[in-house]
Amino acid sequence: MNTIVMKFGGTSVANNEKLRNIAEIVTREVKNHKIVVVLSAMAGETNKLQSYLDEFGSKNSIESDLVLTSGEQVTIGLLSAALKNKGIKSIPLLGWQVPIITDESYEKAKILKVDNNRIEKYFKENDVIVLAGFQGININGKITSLGRGGSDTTAVAIASAIDAQRCDIYTDVEGVFTTDPNIEKNAKKISKLSFEEMLEMSSTGAKVLHTRSVELAMKNNLTLQVLSSLTQNTGTLIIDEEDLIEKEIVSGVSYSKNEAKVTISGILDKPGISAKIFGLMAENNINVDMIVQNISQDGIFANITFTINQKDHDLTKTVIENSEKILEYKSLSLDKNVAKISVIGMGMMSQSGVAEKMFKTLAKNAINILAISTSEIKISVLIDEKHTNIAVKSLHEVYNL
Numbered sequence: 136m137n138t139i140v141m142k143f144g145g146t147s148v149a150n151n152e153k154l155r156n157i158a159e160i161v162t163r164e165v166k167n168h169k170i171v172v173v174l175s176a177m178a179g180e181t182n183k184l185q186s187y188l189d190e191f192g193s194k195n196s197i198e199s200d201l202v203l204t205s206g207e208q209v210t211i212g213l214l215s216a217a218l219k220n221k222g223i224k225s226i227p228l229l230g231w232q233v234p235i236i237t238d239e240s241y242e243k244a245k246i247l248k249v250d251n252n253r254i255e256k257y258f259k260e261n262d263v264i265v266l267a268g269f270q271g272i273n274i275n276g277k278i279t280s281l282g283r284g285g286s287d288t289t290a291v292a293i294a295s296a297i298d299a300q301r302c303d304i305y306t307d308v309e310g311v312f313t314t315d316p317n318i319e320k321n322a323k324k325i326s327k328l329s330f331e332e333m334l335e336m337s338s339t340g341a342k343v344l345h346t347r348s349v350e351l352a353m354k355n356n357l358t359l360q361v362l363s364s365l366t367q368n369t370g371t372l373i374i375d376e377e378d379l380i381e382k383e384i385v386s387g388v389s390y391s392k393n394e395a396k397v398t399i400s401g402i403l404d405k406p407g408i409s410a411k412i413f414g415l416m417a418e419n420n421i422n423v424d425m426i427v428q429n430i431s432q433d434g435i436f437a438n439i440t441f442t443i444n445q446k447d448h449d450l451t452k453t454v455i456e457n458s459e460k461i462l463e464y465k466s467l468s469l470d471k472n473v474a475k476i477s478v479i480g481m482g483m484m485s486q487s488g489v490a491e492k493m494f495k496t497l498a499k500n501a502i503n504i505l506a507i508s509t510s511e512i513k514i515s516v517l518i519d520e521k522h523t524n525i526a527v528k529s530l531h532e533v534y535n536l
């Protein structure tokens with residue numbers, strides 16, 4: 136079957152006029168394909184649902200995922216109605232109706248299986264399936280959500296399951312840019328990017344694609360296209376590294392203000408302390424990112440600094456304070472006013488001097504580096520959040536992006 140997947144994000148489905156526009160885009164493609172359209176909730180809707188839940192302190196629960204996933208039910212129903220108005224045979228489906236089966240964790244469920252037989256059955260009578268993004272059902276029959284921004288992951292999972300010809304991710308910008316075009320007006324659209332680069336960009340803050348959607352696309356070697364629902368220009372192709380002819384030294388700069396810095400001072404400088412600290416973090420499902428350890432002059436005490444997601448700030452504080460007797464530290468401080476800035480590029484693997492350029496540029500702007508982490512194709516630094524814009528702009532300029 137000649138099928139494609141088209142995913143539209145929150146701003147693209149924000150009202151009936153935008154939904155009519157999507158119905159137009161889908162109509163153009165339906166002549167030649169069977170289509171799975173994956174939708175998000177209207178822009179702002181999931182945030183609103185989250186704020187209702189916050190009032191009852193409901194987190195990671197049956198209730199939170201049932202509420203959070205409800206916005207998508209509205210948009211798929213409306214778009215399917217708009218398509219039927221245009222004479223297109225369409226059916227709206229929620230995640231559980233496919234079913235998209237996930238593991239049992241709430242608010243960050245992982246997809247275990249997508250039943251493609253059911254999709255093929257629905258296509259016998261319909262040309263378009265309008266599928267709710269961001270949701271699934273676990274083996275106990277409970278509704279789950281895939282994590283904020285997770286509709287991209289639904290799109291990739293369904294495209295892989297049905298072996299779709301294309302998976303197009305329509306959004307409010309024309310593709311993946313050298314940095315967030317909403318903070319740097321000189322940012323340029325990138326025509327092709329490797330999965331690895333996109334993975335580093337997403338995981339360091341470029342929310343244009345959900346990180347797990349890129350992981351899944353890379354695993355299944357599924358080419359993704361990111362493009363705008365407002366123009367008809369070509370977007371950005373995310374492809375296998377081997378198909379990328381020109382490898383840029385630096386392809387992009389990303390930032391994340393979602394970080395928090397944790398410093399535990401005056402811990403004993405002896406084997407096993409780090410294992411205890413990070414063991415505690417793992418037990419409590421807290422993801423740790425950058426880690427820096429300083430050993431004091433006397434060789435007895437050390438300080439350890441690491442970063443976590445801001446949403447884990449309160450939990451981390453409680454967990455460490457409750458373990459004061461085990462960890463025997465002198466003081467603990469947490470800081471939410473930090474940001475992580477990253478430069479990413481495949482060419483970094485073979486080219487030296489990228490880090491030096493980054494550190495020099497930050498120094499020239501009097502920006503202090505609080506922590507550093509690297510991978511083969513990425514350098515990240517932690518800085519004071521107030522310097523985010525100037526750091527992004529000056530790095531964007533110095534690497535000629």
Ligand code: ADP
Nearest residue numbers: 144145146306307311312314315317341342343
């Ligand atoms: P959608 O609702 O369509 O899923 P998102 O808001 O999740 O859209 O993602 C699109 C946004 O990602 C853009 O509006 C842009 O501000 C942001 N963004 C961050 N970094 C980048 C980048 N490097 N390229 C393109 N967009 C980016």
Ligand code: ASP
Nearest residue numbers: 175181269283284285286
């Ligand atoms: N509506 C969900 C969210 O806002 C999923 C998505 O948009 O991808 O996070």
Ligand code: MG
Nearest residue numbers: 144284342343
């Ligand atoms: Mg998104």
